[in-house]
Amino acid sequence: MADELIDALVDIVGAGQVLTGGEQAERYLTEWRGAFKPRAAAIVRPADVDEISRVLAVAARFNAAIVAQAGNTGTVGGSAADDPRRQVILNLQRLNRVREIDADNATITVEAGCTLADAQRAADNAGFYLPIQLASAERCRIGGNLATNAGGLNVVHYGNTRDLVLGLEVVLADGRVWDNLTGLRKDNSGYDLNDLFVGSEGTLGIISAAVLELADPPRQRAVAFCALADVQSGVALQSRLQRETGRHVVGCELISAQALTLACDYSAECRMPFTPHSDWYLLAEVAISAAGDWLIRACESTLAEAARQGLIVNHVVADAPGAMADLWRLRTSIPPAQSAAGASIKHDISLPVSKLPAFIADMTPRLYAAVSGIRPCIFGHIGDGNLHFNLTRPVDMSDTDFRAHEAGLHRLVHDRVAALRGSIAAEHGVGRLKVDEIVRLKAPVEIDMLRAVKKALDPDNRLNPGAVVRI
Known part of the structure; x- marks a missing residue:
């Protein structure tokens, strides 16, 4: 055969x-x-x-x-x-075309094999902005972004990838093609099938193209980097920035001192704008497509008031492109720095923003008790409640010995996330890595519903068997 x-x-x-x-x-x-x-x-x-x-x-x-x-x-x-x-x-890499940009409808129709960066450049050339921001933009492709419902750095304002989808072209398990490349913003003529396929990781159908909503490019931008009094101060500050800027915070990242230290040790291009003296930092970007200069003034006044109230102990605000890029580099250098620091046990979790401080305070001593010398490398999208709760091996422990703790550390973190009604698969998907944990932690009725959907669209289990949910 x-x-x-x-x-x-x-x-x-x-x-x-x-x-x-x-x-x-x-x-x-x-x-x-x-x-x-x-x-x-x-x-x-x-x-x-x-x-x-x-x-x-x-x-x-x-x-x-x-x-x-x-x-x-x-x-x-x-x-x-x-x-x-x-x-x-x-x-799908040969399906790499941008099929159409509809300026009046503010949409781009793009094939699944187009890189995110190429789609962004096409949007930019047409005077628009495609607001999916991922560090892997030059390598990742639209099909994968859709299949995993990718998150990224500006979900707090623009939403996940699914929030930009106005239509899909999907090949079903039997080879039939569903063409829904309509670009409609309103369509209540049945179940939302677009939403069903986004995030399904190729287990229900193969996404071959999509219509994505475009945004206007920002004309006012500023990036702030703040040394926090504590994690709770970071939660309060992001909420205040949202309120005082009219909800124009487009990125909001919590960074632990451990994560920042690894980034600065790893990259010579990472430069702290002030002397480090805090356990936690917040990086926030505000942006709006309207002309003017009021947004940076709103950001600066909000931070000045936060400093007077003791929420932050130091801060800097940049609005020049180079200076903003320098501040963002403190965040984007963390993942490669962590890889260079040795074995890492990663957790992609989400919780209500209000529960993040308690979760971190509760989990940190448990981790130190489980593995002496462990280095919690915590960073992520505090604006939408998604943390990369990553654990780097102790300096004096081998990668192999640290990996022996993986199952126990996963269970320790995942159980606490589940107890707080969070998710252990926030923006990277389930894949094959988390299938058993999903079954262990989700309610049986939810697993039954997932399996029912899978069986309805792929009854012979021919699409990515073993991923997301087993039938």
Whole structure:
């Protein structure tokens, strides 16, 4: 059957677009965090939605499974195929066109294989702004952003990726194509199927294109970096900034001293704007598309009042492009710095913003008790309640020895998040990494509903089996 399947795939996309081994296939079989060792019967690279449709029809005929892959930058193994006999990786990178920009409707229609950066540049060239901000913009692709409902740095203002979706083109498990590239902002003619496919990680259908809503580019911008009195002060400050700027905070990041130290040690380009003397810091960006200069003045006056009240112990505000980039670098340098510092056990969690201080205060001593010398590297999007609650190995412990604590530390963190009714998969998805934890922590009725949706759209379990939910 394998030979016949490969021959059928070659008939659709051509021999050069079906890979079964060798160096060329290796980059599609590499999971960048190293948590999985992907294996597949083949990698197929279709050029358009018609070829995707035909590939899925062939997969149905041969009872093969399809694992969709876009930029392969995911963090939870969502595109890490694991069956070399049955699974075929369907890579979408050849579907890389911007099909249309509708200026009057303020939308962009873009294919799943287009990089986020290319889509952003197309929007910018047309006088618009595509407000999905991810560090991997040059490598990640729109299909993956949609499939995982990617978050990023400015969710607090613009929402997650799903909030920008005005239509999808999706290939179903049997090869049929659902074309909903309408660009409509109002459509109550049935269930919201767009929302069903966004975040489904290729388990319900293959997203081949999307219509995304565009924003106007900001004309007023400022970035503030503040040394906080404590975490609670950060929660209060972000709320006050939102109120005093008319809810024009577009990014709001909490950074622990440990995370900041790693970033500055790692990157020579990271420069603290003042002498560090706090355990916690807040980086906030305010922006608006309206002309004027009132926004920076509102930001500065809010911070001055916060300083008088003791919420912050030092701060700086920048509105020049270079200076703003320097402040943002303090945040964006953290992930590579943490990787350079040794093994890291990562948690992508979300809680109501109001519960973050109590969670951090409760969890920190538990972590130190569990692993002596552990370095909690906590940072993330305090504006929307999503923290990267990451744990870096002790300086004097090997990576291997630290990894032996992984299951216990995951359970410690996840149990507390669940007790506070938070999520253990805030913006990176479930993939294969968190399937068992989702079953353990979610109510049985919710798991039943997830499985019912999966069975309805993929009854033979041919789309990304083993990811998100098992049936």
